[in-house]
Amino acid sequence: MIRLEKVSKSYPTSTRPALDGVDVDIEKGEFVFLVGSSGSGKSTFLRLLLKEEVPTAGRVHVAGKDLSRLSNWKIPALRRSIGCVFQDFRLLPNKTVHQNVAFALEVIGKPQATIEKVVPEVLDLVGLDGKAGRMPDELSGGEQQRVAVARAFVNRPMILIADEPTGNLDPSTSIGIMKLLDRINRTGTTVVMATHDAAIVDSMRRRVVELSQGKVVRDQTRGVYGYGA
């Protein structure tokens, strides 16, 4: 589903490459934690999958496509097959929960009838039924992140990318979000999650890829957050 072959990425402003010869292969339906300290290259890794960045060297394959050969006008189609969740939720503050989720479908030209059908379904899935008419600032952090997950998943992407989705949430709320991501993963969606949250990684016992200074230093199935933990 996702394959990085000897991928390096240097930014012109930095002497050290953000990613340095990374080889990672992620199968369809896997749940992968991407761990490592700040600046280890996690975000660059995720941005490469969306072709928000292009690698300086190496190849990135996502959903069977070689991204280096993907022309610019096909990038939107790539991104439709990938859902994204972020630490800061990125909801539109002037739209209701329903409108926020519907927006993701409207802007890719889905018909209104489909939108009216699938938005309540996905809100139900993330546990926000009955809150469709609320504004984001009326919701708790955990609920806002659920809206973001609903928006990322509403188009049933093959891949869900989560960049520290629990970074702004307390531990018990984080567990709720993780359960939700786990449920989404069980539908066959590949989940790649960058995180600093040791407790979550340790409790989930899923594959862990650790990056340090742009290199993969550990790739463990059923791994934990840190060495020897």
Next chain:
Amino acid sequence: MRAQFILSEIGIGLRRNLTMTVAVILTVTITLTMAGVGWLVHKQVDVMKDYWYDKVEVTIFLCGTNSSSGNCAGKEVTAEQRDQLNADLHATPQVEQVFYESKREAYERFKVQFKDSPDLVRNVSADAMPESFRVKLKNPEQFQVVASAYQDRPGVDAVQDLKKLLDPIFKLLGVGQKVAYIFAGVMLVAATILISNTIRVAAFSRRRETGIMRLVGASNLYIQTPFLLEGAVAGLVGAVGACGLVVIGKWYVVDQQLRPLLTFTNYIGWSEVVATIPVLLLSGVLLCGLASFFTIRRHLRV
């Protein structure tokens, strides 16, 4: 659905940016009004040239009872002198056509020309009108040759070149046209900068939305079209304003003011004005659309 989404986005964008939008509309209005005025002045010059150049270019006035030039010595032109002049004019190689205009004909033309001033017509008799030869030259520039040849001939009062008479007017109109175009050019620069800024502000104020749109895989068309159309709509409204001003200008300045005041020529009609309207509308939309397009290309990355 698509259309509805895009229309609502345009509406939101234009309202959110209302003051800038108004500034864009007014600037476009003035730009295009100036361009339209310049064009219509150009058309007016054409109309006048058609009107006058088709007519006789050189008029040889013959001596009459009112003639003041020394050449006449207070005497009317004689029949022999007139016939001689007529024959010579026909024999002059530079001359294409010669018409003789009698006092009676001159009077009729005078009455038509000054039909709005009956007092003047009443005070002038046919006898006071000068007889003349109206001469059309093969090449209007050769006036001087004909003038010097006939100026001092017996029975000739004066030789008048219509083109010389009209030249200052054409010059004046030419200056007016240049001024209008220069204004239009300067305003065009202002309009382009203003549109570009407005779209940039709009893109910035909606960066959250466009960011999410990019993330969920909205196509460039979907992300950019609202901005593009926002510019185009502002341009269209501005162009409609310009058309209105041009129409009012033609009605007020030409029909109400100039036509009764300066009766010696004819003026552009509505067909010239109507012909400029689609050009102005299209220019407005294209100007703003293109300015928006290039701004978007720079500020809304894929």
